[in-house]
Amino acid sequence: MADLEGKVIIVTGASDGIGRKTALLLAKKGAIVVLAARRKEILARILKKLTGGPQKHLFIATDISKEGDVKRLVEEVIKKYGRIDILINNAAISYVGRVKDMDIEKAEDVININLLGTIRVTHGILPHMIEQKSGHIINISSVLGKGAAPYRSLYCASKYGMEGFMESLRLEVGKYNIKVSMIRPPSVRTNFSKKIELDSDIKHHELTNFKVISVAKVILDVIKRPRREVNMGIFAKGFIFLNIAFPALFDAIVQER
Numbered sequence: 001m002a003d004l005e006g007k008v009i010i011v012t013g014a015s016d017g018i019g020r021k022t023a024l025l026l027a028k029k030g031a032i033v034v035l036a037a038r039r040k041e042i043l044a045r046i047l048k049k050l051t052g053g054p055q056k057h058l059f060i061a062t063d064i065s066k067e068g069d070v071k072r073l074v075e076e077v078i079k080k081y082g083r084i085d086i087l088i089n090n091a092a093i094s095y096v097g098r099v100k101d102m103d104i105e106k107a108e109d110v111i112n113i114n115l116l117g118t119i120r121v122t123h124g125i126l127p128h129m130i131e132q133k134s135g136h137i138i139n140i141s142s143v144l145g146k147g148a149a150p151y152r153s154l155y156c157a158s159k160y161g162m163e164g165f166m167e168s169l170r171l172e173v174g175k176y177n178i179k180v181s182m183i184r185p186p187s188v189r190t191n192f193s194k195k196i197e198l199d200s201d202i203k204h205h206e207l208t209n210f211k212v213i214s215v216a217k218v219i220l221d222v223i224k225r226p227r228r229e230v231n232m233g234i235f236a237k238g239f240i241f242l243n244i245a246f247p248a249l250f251d252a253i254v255q256e257r
């Protein structure tokens with residue numbers, strides 16, 4: 001079991017949902033947590049709640065769609081702690097809508113945050129992990145990163161893209177003792193889906209209802225026992241298996257009617 005005491009861990013998307021809960025749990029286990037997200041006031045409030053006190057940890061208001069913000073995030077972490085042990089790529093936005101009605105500006109936002117944002121942060125921390133000859137990059141993908149659903153084209157594009165990027169990265173950095181893991185939760189009880197506007201005729205229902213703490217515990221477990229991937233729960237496992245093993249049946253079940 002890896003000891004988290006003193007490990008420097010960046011959590012993107014730490015102001016809400018899975019990222020917030022994970023940050024609190026990591027601090028409880030002794031880690032030094034760097035909170036990154038756009039909403040500064042919320043991050044400041046979470047910082048005060050982290051075990052070990054605000055002096056131990058750090059929050060850095062960061063929009064991962066902005067190269068300058070990401071550069072500053074990495075610089076400040078290295079300045080204060082001199083190393084980055086773990087990166088948790090968690091920040092993302094949702095999108096639900098048909099491709100035919102898609103707003104291309106919205107498409108740019110989703111890709112710029114979920115995919116390019118993740119790439120930016122990973123690219124920024126990588127030289128430090130390579131120099132250290134150690135590190136762990138943990139990515140919060142989704143069940144929709146390995147099997148699609150109607151109305152989720154942009155979200156799937158961003159998560160499939162992230163998965164491909166990380167698979168390739170894993171093959172480059174193993175020699176530096178850097179691990180890359182993918183976690184695929186099904187629907188989790190957060191504000192994620194509440195932040196989107198739905199076309200009136202699209203019914204968006206969540207098929208599972210995981211608690212954030214379940215995902216945070218899986219993240220902790222992956223830190224302790226690094227694995228390539230975790231498909232969370234029976235629904236995610238079944239959904240992904242069906243898509244890979246029986247693609248025609250998968251399409252018949254999942255398609256819009």
Ligand SMILES: NC(=O)c1ccc[n+]([C@@H]2O[C@H](COP(=O)([O-])OP(=O)(O)OC[C@H]3O[C@@H](n4cnc5c(N)ncnc54)[C@H](OP(=O)(O)O)[C@@H]3O)[C@@H](O)[C@H]2O)c1
Nearest residue numbers: 013015016017018037038039063064091092187188190192
């Ligand atoms: N909830 C689910 O059902 C579910 C299922 C599977 C996978 N996931 C994945 O789990 C991860 C976390 O989702 P969640 O449910 O916890 O969502 P959430 O509660 O909406 O939290 C998303 C976080 O991302 C941050 N964020 C958004 N845009 C950002 C940007 N440009 N720069 C930096 N931070 C940004 C938000 O903070 P600010 O607004 O303050 O920037 C927030 O802290 C996501 O990768 C999501 O795809 C979620």
